[in-house]
Amino acid sequence: MQIVTIQNLKKIFKDKEVLKGINLEIPENSIFGFIGKNGAGKTTTMKSILGLLKVDEGSIKIYDDIVTFGENKTNKYIGYLPDVPEFYRFMNAREYLKLCGEALGLANDIVVKRTEELLTLVGLANEVSRIKGYSRGMKQRLGIAQALLGKPKLLICDEPTSALDPKGRKEILDILSSVKNETTVLFSTHILTDVERICTHVVFLDEGVIKLQGKIDEIKKMHQSNEYIIQFLDENHAKKISKRFELDLVNPIEVKVLVQKLNEVLAYMIKENIAFSKIEFLEKTLESFYLEVIQKWSRFYHFSRKNY
Ligand SMILES: Nc1ncnc2c1ncn2[C@@H]1O[C@H](COP(=O)(O)OP(=O)(O)OP(=O)(O)O)[C@@H](O)[C@H]1O
Ligand SMILES: [Mg+2]
Structure with a gap:
């Protein structure tokens, strides 16, 4: 079953068409890697899924419920870690998660139990210091715990690993990989090796157009080297x-x-x-497919422009 279905999604900012008719299906229990360079439209797509942006055309469904801008009924299914997460820096992790749990309307005993489970999951159970003393990696890990608090069916993380060193990236990838049985994961990045490490599915977005999407092993087979x-x-x-x-x-x-x-x-x-x-x-890497696909499209684009 698809947890997210996007049809012909278009978004225009001022006079710039940032999403040019995107079609995307995210199956339940997948780890979906959302790849694209800076400005490709990843954050715009994610915010649209969350109903945080008014789209210009097309539709987004979470299961069978249509996402509507400004309404949050579909967000009961979703946990979200934004690209620049904001925290109350003077709190510690437990205080912060308690506040988030209250905001979600969860009962106190559930928040306490869930907080301990999640802090253990993200490796912060023994951390008593205030968030202002956290490293970037610790903040991202706390951000994931916050996003998972309401036991979402879909976890959306916007570039959770981009600013981290290899150790920090591995920790985040391990966490995302470990929650795959409970939640579908959609995460954006421009680091292809991160996607290759844990994702089951991938989508390449380039200048607001989806250039390739599907199961990673099938894509690899399709583009097998000889x-x-x-x-x-x-x-x-x-x-x-x-x-x-x-x-x-x-x-x-x-x-x-x-x-x-x-x-x-x-x-x-x-x-x-x-x-x-x-x-x-010679095994092809996701990076080499990506470059191939993007180059093929760019040649096609120049050809079309020249001929029509
Ligand atoms: N609120 C806004 N107003 C005007 N233009 C915007 C706005 N938000 C995004 N854009 C433009 O839309 C395009 C896509 O932006 P988006 O943030 O979705 O890209 P991205 O793939 O997330 O990039 P990055 O990897 O840098 O995070 C960019 O050209 C950006 O400048
Ligand atoms: Mg972004």
């Missing part, structure tokens, strides 16, 4: 093979070879007694 990397023990061997077969050198000791040519290259290496340390299939 190349191998051969790694040599000796730079001279790499150079020799690269020259003879007109192969690209990936680095001084590795060449890239198409599967159709592999047997021929290997036969030559055996004949010439050339040793190798590794031959491996």
